[in-house]
Amino acid sequence: MKRSICTCFLLLMLAPLASPACSQDYRLGPDDVLKITVYREEELDRDVRVSSDGCFSFPLLGKVRAEGLTVPELEQEFTEGLRRYIKKPQVTVFIKEYSTVSVTGQVNKPGSYPLRGEVTVMEAIGLAGGFTKIAAKNKVLVMRLTESGKKETITVRVSDISRRGDKSKDVALKRGDIVYIPESFF
Numbered sequence: 001m002k003r004s005i006c007t008c009f010l011l012l013m014l015a016p017l018a019s020p021a022c023s024q025d026y027r028l029g030p031d032d033v034l035k036i037t038v039y040r041e042e043e044l045d046r047d048v049r050v051s052s053d054g055c056f057s058f059p060l061l062g063k064v065r066a067e068g069l070t071v072p073e074l075e076q077e078f079t080e081g082l083r084r085y086i087k088k089p090q091v092t093v094f095i096k097e098y099s100t101v102s103v104t105g106q107v108n109k110p111g112s113y114p115l116r117g118e119v120t121v122m123e124a125i126g127l128a129g130g131f132t133k134i135a136a137k138n139k140v141l142v143m144r145l146t147e148s149g150k151k152e153t154i155t156v157r158v159s160d161i162s163r164r165g166d167k168s169k170d171v172a173l174k175r176g177d178i179v180y181i182p183e184s185f186f
Contacts, residue, residue, distance in 0.1 A: 026095065026117055028066045028074065029175050030054060033097035038082065039090035047096060060085050071095065101173045103128035105181035106135035120170040121156050124179050136184040142171050143178045 028034070030052045038044040048056040054067025061081045066074055075091050082089035098114035101124055108129030113119075119127075121140060131137055140156040160169040173179070 025070060026098075028069050028071070028095075029099055030067065031097075031099035031175060032066070032095060034066070034074075035094040035096050036078070037092040037094075038078075038086070039092070041086060041089070099175040101175070101177045101179065103179045103181075106132040106183050107181055108132060115173065115175055119173050121173065121179060122158070122161055122170050124173060125158075125181070128179075131181065134183050136182045139182050139184075141180045141182070142173065143180065144174055145176065 028050060030050050032050045033047060034050065034056075035047050036045065036058070044059055046058075048058065050056055050066045055063050055065050058064050058078075061078070064074075064077070064081075069077070071093050075093050078091040078093070079089050082091065098116050100112040101115050101119065102110075102112050103124050104110045107125060108131075110128060113124060113127045121142060125131065125140070138157040138159050140158055142154040142156060144152050144154075146152050154171055156169065156171055160166045
């Protein structure tokens with residue numbers, strides 16, 4: 001009985017970590033693919049990819065800025081913009097594809113993973129199936145391009161996070177980041 005209560009408590013505590021961020025809170029950005037539907041205006045329905053400048057083109061509205069907006073905010077902007085052309089437009093935006101981060105090196109399932117909301121280095125490693133037996137756990141590298149186009153590399157010591165409980169060392173990942181876990185030589 002005591003064991004099942006502990007198991008239930010643990011599952012309840014970990015459930016938020018396993019579920020993706022709600023699209024209502026997710027901030028749109030480059031490489032996201034959106035399905036835009038305008039009720040009873042099928043010729044306007046389309047899939048669009050947000051470009052590197054945070055925008056995409058749409059009939060009647062021209063260049064639309066999506067970066068930094070939530071789905072409801074973008075739907076509202078569309079509705080307001082289309083009111084000039086359509087009576088009472090009803091717009092639905094659905095995220096078909098999220099931008100990604102890549103996890104490579106000594107993990108069990110290397111690959112690209114969707115960046116839904118805030119994802120940290122530890123969460124990305126978990127998505128990639130965890131470390132292999134020969135992973136250099138204290139030499140995890142996060143490689144990214146800064147907004148100015150410069151390359152930046154951040155070293156993450158997983159033992160600071162897992163053993164010492166210092167969550168401030170668990171780096172939040174950004175669109176296009178590459179997490180690389182090298183091989184340990186010992």
